[in-house]
Amino acid sequence: xxxxxxxxxxxxxxxxxxxxxxxxxxxxxxxxxxxxxxxxxxxxxxxxxxxxxxxxxxxxxxxxxxxxxxxxxxxxxxxxxxxxxxxxxxxxxxxxxxxxxxxxxxxxxxxxxxxxxxxxxxxxxxxxxxxxxxxxxxxxxxxxxxxxxxxxxxxxxxxxxxxxxxxxxxxxxxxxxxxxxxxxxxxxxxxxxxxxxxxxxxxxxxxxxxxxxxxxxxxxxxxxxxxxxxxxxxxxxxxxxxxxxxxxxxxxxxxxxxxxxxxxxxxxxxxxxxxxxxxxxxxxxxxxxxxxxxxxxxxxxxxxxxxxxxxxxxxxxxxxxxxx
Numbered sequence: 017x018x019x020x021x022x023x024x025x026x027x028x029x030x031x032x033x034x035x036x037x038x039x040x041x042x043x044x045x046x047x048x049x050x051x052x053x054x055x056x057x058x059x060x061x062x063x064x065x066x067x068x069x070x071x072x073x074x075x076x077x078x079x080x081x082x083x084x085x086x087x088x089x090x091x092x093x094x095x096x097x098x099x100x101x102x103x104x105x106x107x108x109x110x111x112x113x114x115x116x117x118x119x120x121x122x123x124x125x126x127x128x129x130x131x132x133x134x135x136x137x138x139x140x141x142x143x144x145x146x147x148x149x150x151x152x153x154x155x156x157x158x159x160x161x162x163x164x165x166x167x168x169x170x171x172x173x174x175x176x177x178x179x180x181x182x183x184x185x186x187x188x189x190x191x192x193x194x195x196x197x198x199x200x201x202x203x204x205x206x207x208x209x210x211x212x213x214x215x216x217x218x219x220x221x222x223x224x225x226x227x228x229x230x231x232x233x234x235x236x237x238x239x240x241x242x243x244x245x246x247x248x249x250x251x252x253x254x255x256x257x258x259x260x261x262x263x264x265x266x267x268x269x270x271x272x273x274x275x276x277x278x279x280x281x282x283x284x285x286x287x288x289x290x291x292x293x294x295x296x297x298x299x300x301x302x303x304x305x306x307x308x309x310x311x312x313x314x315x316x317x318x319x320x321x322x323x324x325x326x327x328x329x330x331x332x333x334x335x336x337x338x339x340x
Contacts, residue, residue, distance in 0.1 A: 037105050042304045043099035045327040047247045047282065047311070049260055052087040053269050055239040063183035067232040070187035075233045083241070083282075085320065088313065092325045098117045100333070102302050186228050193225045244267040247282050249327050256284040256330070260313060281316065284309040286330045300337040305329040 058080045061067070067075035200217060201206050209217055245261040262277025264271045270277045286307035306326035313321040 022293070037090055039101060039102055039103040041096040041098055042100040042102075042302065042328070042333065043094045044100075044251065044329040045155065045325070046095055046307065047249070047260075047327075048091045048093055049245045049247070049259065049313075050089040050148070051085060051245065051269055053083045053241045053243075053263065054086050055241055055268055056082045056084070057237045057239070058082075059234050059236070061231045061234040063179065063186060063232050064234060066180060066183035066187075069233055070183055071190070071229075073233070082265060083263055085263060086240075088321050090311065090313070090321055090323060090325070092327070093329065099328065104301055119270050183232070186231050190225060193221050193228070195275045197221050197225075229238045241268045245269075245271065249284060249330060251329055256286065256309075258282045258284075280320065281314055283312045283314065284327065284330070285312075286327065289331045291334060292331060300335040302333055302335050304328045304333055 043298075058076065060077050061075060062071075064077040067073050069168040179181050195307070198217060200209050200214065200221075239318045243261070247258045247260050249256065258281065259272040259279045259281040261272055262274055262279050264270050264274065264277035266276065267274075272279070289305055289307050306328040307330040308328060309325055309327050311323050311325050312319060
């Protein structure tokens with residue numbers, strides 16, 4: 017509003033008794049959405065298929081990526097509607113009338129300014145890493161048979177463990193940790209634990225247990241994605257329903273024209289705006305009275321945000337008479 021007043025003052029500088037022609041555009045509302053989503057990158061554990069057998073629980077066996085909207089901010093902004101421009105001859109008391117109308121929806125000489133920041137959605141793709149989570153050794157000792165001449169000799173040798181053998185070892189470690197925690201809590205140990213010592217010991221055992229469990233159940237990494245989108249309501253849209261943006265399982269928050277994502281809809285329900293009783297169609301200043309709209313953002317089923325906002329282009333255009 018301050019910018020508008022300054023521009024109007026500049027346009028009207030020097031206006032006195034002589035008439036001066038001023039061109040101006042009526043305002044329109046653009047609805048801006050600032051959206052935040054959480055990205056979950058799930059890494060399936062290397063022993064996920066053995067979780068039911070050794071731990072008695074079902075585990076996810078496939079890596080996956082998913083997105084969840086965590087925050088939405090709706091902000092209506094006003095800009096000049098270049099499709100609705102007028103000119104008027106001003107003089108005498110017209111200057112005061114023009115300045116008064118700036119608070120009622122008149123935009124004069126202001127083309128609008130835009131400033132958007134761009135950046136990476138996420139850092140490099142996350143890669144699973146179970147190396148520090150207690151993966152057991154890959155080799156074990158086995159017995160082989162060698163044929164030496166007419167005799168048979170048995171000899172110890174290193175052989176590779178099967179995935180199930182390693183899963184069995186990790187499961188046994190989990191149960192051993194749980195047994196040790198129980199003994200510490202009930203005092204069935206040679207050492208005495210109390211206060212901070214007991215807490216520190218239990219915390220460390222819990223950490224080790226979770227590392228081993230993740231080899232079966234997997235683990236998730238989380239990132240935050242932020243994006244901005246904009247909708248400019250159209251007068252000719254009878255339903256006043258728009259795709260504000262989309263959310264994709266692969267890319268997260270994407271624009272409305274990216275058909276790979278699930279649509280998030282903006283639905284507007286304008287309230288009726290009555291024409292002022294003293295409005296005249298004679299020469300004067302035209303201005304817009306905005307329609308107050310019930311705005312609802314939803315995914316087709318669930319409502320994500322609901323509020324009321326003024327939208328200029330869905331209102332009416334009327335005239336403010338000026339006495340020359």
